[in-house]
Amino acid sequence: MEEKTDLSQFSLQIPNTTKKRIIIIGGGFGGLNFIKNIPEDNFQLVLFDKHNYHTFLPLLYQVATSALEAPSICDAHRRIYGKRGDVYFRAVKVLGVNPDKKEVETFIGSLPYDFLIIASGSVPNYFGNENLMQHSFPLKSLPNATALRTKIYQNLERATLTRSFEERKRLLNFVIVGGGPTGVEVAGALSELRKFVLPLDYKDLDFKQMRIKIIEGANQVLVGFSPHASKNALATLKKMGVELMFNTLVADFDGTTITYKNGETETCGMLIWGAGVSGALINGLDKNLIKGGKYVVDPYCRIKGHDTIFAIGDIALFEDPRYERGLPGVAQPAIQQGKYTAKLISKLVKKGKDLNNLTEEKPFKYLDKGSLATIGRNKAVADLPGNLKFSGFIAWALWATVHLLYLNGLRNRLFTFLSWMMNYFNYQNKVRLIINPILKPDDTVEKEFAKVNETGD
């Protein structure tokens, strides 16, 4: 059938409406909380997302380290919004925005909007280095997490088969770039795998050879947390046998050899990228509106100069005297901004307010509920409002409770809770699966090994 290669047969198929149309780009924490808080049936809502599901990003590292099933931390958009008649989900790439026409452009047509919510989140920032982008393992999406998990176990299988001491050492060297929450959490989880889970699985490997190393540009982990949390995390990581290199930057990586900025090199089995992120920018908006890879927004979360375009969450630079570089790139600002903008737009439309003049409206105010990071069983750090600082079991229990509460859907909460209980008592980390092996195009050995998976799959 020739027609299947013909894009013109497709269109967005959004019905015309007399209601105001709000287009939301991205169904993460920002988009989800926007839609959940906009009153039903007052608007036509169109959600664009490259994934057909919402991902609970704070637990990605647990999927990557085989503690949780991937579906436990995500939820299909159509399931979440299934009971609403006013939400149209489209898994279509947004090519750009035309703010003059007030249209969003896709490869199968444009769609006009009354309000646009840009909640596209962030992507890994490799600072323009193509090699790093091609070879390292980021942790910003569910496919990222399953790829990371797969690579860990592919490397371990391969390590059991090599005759070369050097190659085995390389395969068992896990290097994590970035000592933020992602880096710390992945390092902690790998360290627990090494201690409790892997020695029984891979009796033919010597886990004294397995190294876990965090490379951090600053001189501490958890920059942005309190000094108490930062120091506690560092001490815990060291106790768990995680190596740390501070004031160090990665210059290049070819898949096996890391080159540091100071010229030193080392080989590793995989490079996990937990360093910088950058906003997932949309084409068509003035470059002057971008600062540090994010859209600068006004106190009402609108992109400066555009009174119907809002940016929320990781993609937005919301200036706040408490934070040097805008609000932190975590779930809470996105959640709160999603709720705020939903209520604001709803009110503005209801009262027919002049969008050029919002001075009567209450600006967005970020409520800092504190910061949490977990390092392992009974090991976490918590900076709570009112200068309350916890570490150890209390912080860990708090972390677990908060994450369960914020997970979307009863089944996800139940399955995650049960997985944690089993991991806690049995060190299960059961999902030690290589379902879709990763094949790098330049690696002939990997391809030879992968032939084991070629038949019938």
Added chain:
Amino acid sequence: MEEKTDLSQFSLQIPNTTKKRIIIIGGGFGGLNFIKNIPEDNFQLVLFDKHNYHTFLPLLYQVATSALEAPSICDAHRRIYGKRGDVYFRAVKVLGVNPDKKEVETFIGSLPYDFLIIASGSVPNYFGNENLMQHSFPLKSLPNATALRTKIYQNLERATLTRSFEERKRLLNFVIVGGGPTGVEVAGALSELRKFVLPLDYKDLDFKQMRIKIIEGANQVLVGFSPHASKNALATLKKMGVELMFNTLVADFDGTTITYKNGETETCGMLIWGAGVSGALINGLDKNLIKGGKYVVDPYCRIKGHDTIFAIGDIALFEDPRYERGLPGVAQPAIQQGKYTAKLISKLVKKGKDLNNLTEEKPFKYLDKGSLATIGRNKAVADLPGNLKFSGFIAWALWATVHLLYLNGLRNRLFTFLSWMMNYFNYQNKVRLIINPILKPDDTVEKEFAKVNETGD
């Protein structure tokens, strides 16, 4: 590093031993039950499997239809055998067997055996048709199941976007080849998705257009079951709106258009291959030993003429007067043969018996525990020994109980049970996820759509 393309640096790394070495090819029902029943520490066991996990094949269709998380029906080999010191798992492709040298050959070296257990299972049989192999969706492995699930939801997303009535009709036409248990179970599950789950998700589609069709070469479904079960399943499928074409064979499929043997054609969104399977044969054994794509075995499950090579499960043709074409290709013969051969070998070695003369030993006798197939909620058929025949709720409850009991691992049982409870009461089928989109190389539209997934994953 150049060395990474050098296969000579790898070897199987199996320690030398004075114990008898048993090589097991395949960790499915046969291999798993063999290893679990061979006494610990009396042998050195080497397991080769292309997957690093055991798959509970009878529930693959539930992963394919988004009822169960993929990890709930599989279990890593290394986890299963972690507490034993005598099992060596190797995720390495077996290239062949050399029965004269008593060696198994892999691309990184050969390994001698004292006993060889071929438990390699079966692969889809496309009767040599390359097009069918390339374009249809089989259901014989976990990657098959997640691919099938992904394709269902990709087609539905695409159907919401097409302007063409014909194309939408095509995308919503699900054709299943084969009316055996797999075909019946997939058709039933799709029918329940259509009735209970999808209409809320895809309010923009008219599910009266969605068709589910079984193509069967014989004149009934569930060939091999009792006439009672067969007729009951047919009536249930019809009531659920599944179409059936009997005495019909598929000649070709190009990805969109099916050509039947009688020359008729029709278009469909996906062709699900639940028809013939063939043994996953190993190179190096005499072709005369193969009949109907399987190894002919003697009453002790040995491949005829080879007194140290056993074949069990789907790969074996075990003649039994009760069955026209050997034992059925389901879990029970593999489980029972795994247990039988483990006990037989253990006994033979212990007593130092002459392998050429086993006439004193009890031959394998298949205990038919009955056949079960489920069609939907409260809808199943059961043929039990003693001419007991059930259908409806009782058969369904029996089916559910038996499958839970045979699942490997507590966590899998618990998660599957909970998923079923939630699906039962809430019609959840929650795993409606497109995690790794399927891109056929000849489909430019699919690639355009897939660009939504290209950034950052």
